[in-house]
Amino acid sequence: MAWFESFRVTPPWWQAQGKIVASSRARFVRNLEGKKFPERMESEEKKEVFREIFVSLKDTVAEFKEVEINTVLKKDFFTERHILNSESNVGSVLYTDHAEEETYLINDRDHLRFQVTMPGDALREVFSVARQRIRTMEGEYNFSYSDTFGYLTSSLTNTGTGFRLSVLMFIPGIFLARETEKILALLVKAPIVLRGFFGGRSEIKGNYIQISTKFTLGVGIEDSLRMLDEVVKALVETEKKSRDILIASARVELEDRVARSLAILESARIMSYDESLEHLSILKFAAQLGFEGVPDEKVLNRLIFWSSPVHLSSLENFEVKDSELDFKRAEFLRKWVRGEDGN
Amino acid sequence: MHKKYCEICGKRPAEIEFIEIVNGIKHKRFLCRVCAENEANGIKLVLSDDIKVDSGLVCPECGTPLAYVKTSLKVGCPSCYNVFEGAIKDLLKKLQGSTSFAGMDDLKSSEEKDLIIIKHRLKKELERAVENEDFEKAAKLRDEINRINQKLKWLGLNPSE
Numbered sequence: 001m002a003w004f005e006s007f008r009v010t011p012p013w014w015q016a017q018g019k020i021v022a023s024s025r026a027r028f029v030r031n032l033e034g035k036k037f038p039e040r041m042e043s044e045e046k047k048e049v050f051r052e053i054f055v056s057l058k059d060t061v062a063e064f065k066e067v068e069i070n071t072v073l074k075k076d077f078f079t080e081r082h083i084l085n086s087e088s089n090v091g092s093v094l095y096t097d098h099a100e101e102e103t104y105l106i107n108d109r110d111h112l113r114f115q116v117t118m119p120g121d122a123l124r125e126v127f128s129v130a131r132q133r134i135r136t137m138e139g140e141y142n143f144s145y146s147d148t149f150g151y152l153t154s155s156l157t158n159t160g161t162g163f164r165l166s167v168l169m170f171i172p173g174i175f176l177a178r179e180t181e182k183i184l185a186l187l188v189k190a191p192i193v194l195r196g197f198f199g200g201r202s203e204i205k206g207n208y209i210q211i212s213t214k215f216t217l218g219v220g221i222e223d224s225l226r227m228l229d230e231v232v233k234a235l236v237e238t239e240k241k242s243r244d245i246l247i248a249s250a251r252v253e254l255e256d257r258v259a260r261s262l263a264i265l266e267s268a269r270i271m272s273y274d275e276s277l278e279h280l281s282i283l284k285f286a287a288q289l290g291f292e293g294v295p296d297e298k299v300l301n302r303l304i305f306w307s308s309p310v311h312l313s314s315l316e317n318f319e320v321k322d323s324e325l326d327f328k329r330a331e332f333l334r335k336w337v338r339g340e341d342g343n
Numbered sequence: 344m345h346k347k348y349c350e351i352c353g354k355r356p357a358e359i360e361f362i363e364i365v366n367g368i369k370h371k372r373f374l375c376r377v378c379a380e381n382e383a384n385g386i387k388l389v390l391s392d393d394i395k396v397d398s399g400l401v402c403p404e405c406g407t408p409l410a411y412v413k414t415s416l417k418v419g420c421p422s423c424y425n426v427f428e429g430a431i432k433d434l435l436k437k438l439q440g441s442t443s444f445a446g447m448d449d450l451k452s453s454e455e456k457d458l459i460i461i462k463h464r465l466k467k468e469l470e471r472a473v474e475n476e477d478f479e480k481a482a483k484l485r486d487e488i489n490r491i492n493q494k495l496k497w498l499g500l501n502p503s504e
Binding site: 031033034035036037039040109135138139140142144145146147148149150152154155156157159160161214215216217218219220223 | 404405406407412416417418419420421424428431434435438439440441442443444445446459460463466492493494495
């Protein structure tokens, strides 16, 4: 069985995402004492670190799926699933539960990376799960630690707690009502990092943003939770107000936009990933607002996910040329938006 | 022959052959002691009477050059934190606004925080005991560390709140 066969489903946390706060995530990285970080390790040393970590992990991951990230294709595939990230390397081993809620990654940029993701506004929940894993693991491993810096990590952006919380938000109202300067003002004051979610993280696409805690030194993890939570609440309020303003003062313009996006998705023959995100996210917004004649939000979530280059190409068992991908995408979206599969 | 005066200040005599590896390319410069020490960011330079080759800018444990740490904000191994301590503190200050570890938790679970700190102190003592071949002490310390690990595991499985 090909490695991607068991990943033919949309990640459940993505499929069940919340309306404004799409999903919440906590992750931490740790390294074993006295060992180089993976980027500097030879393959023998990597195997040794793997064995040492796996001994205490094997019961936990007994029912998990195991994938060796040994090709760039696999790396890109799991980056699109948001288990790896754009800075990940080839050469790690991944364990994920079937819901892709909890993942352990061994020998990526650090010896161990744990991540927990849940749909909707679940910051408290992911925080507790991650903290519990931190506590358990502290008793099982000898982690690299210094009195001065705390936990030692391969990247100086993680030194200290090695812990980060992040939230994925869908905020088309703020973007369409041109309230972006309000969120910028809010984020400048807070110790928060703002990123895009699809493709390169520096660009914001599809009206999704990802905000995460910034500091791993000088701030305790409870405090960083509180700070992020405050920003999320403020953003949700701004998004709700923006939606009210749009409905009250620009309903026709909004309907026009939705109709145009629908028409393009129904008839285009060439569709880039970026363009698909733009139109699908407008339709998703319309579905949330209860507009008639647009696909169901659940269908749209799925389409947004499977329009990404590597996943789209996995539908064709990776037998599609890069140059054909934009045709395939247009075809795929036409079929589903028109509802030709009756779904 | 090397140049007579320091390539940075141009005032003091050049006493050190300063080797820097930037993106894998070796650069050689002739500097005075003062400027070389500034460049090395707190890393101790080994001096002798004559011109000395200094390789202190590369972590002896993993071979990561300081220049790489500065540009990538990444280090190669835990020892880099010791070897480049001064430079890393500067980088962290810029990056994180702080260089001090605030712990993993708030005061509610200070018991765990204390246990973790004690555990890491004991581990250092254990290393010393092994080095000094004081095996009796080492065995005691090992038992103590195991007890703390058990306690931490228990706390992890039974969170107090």
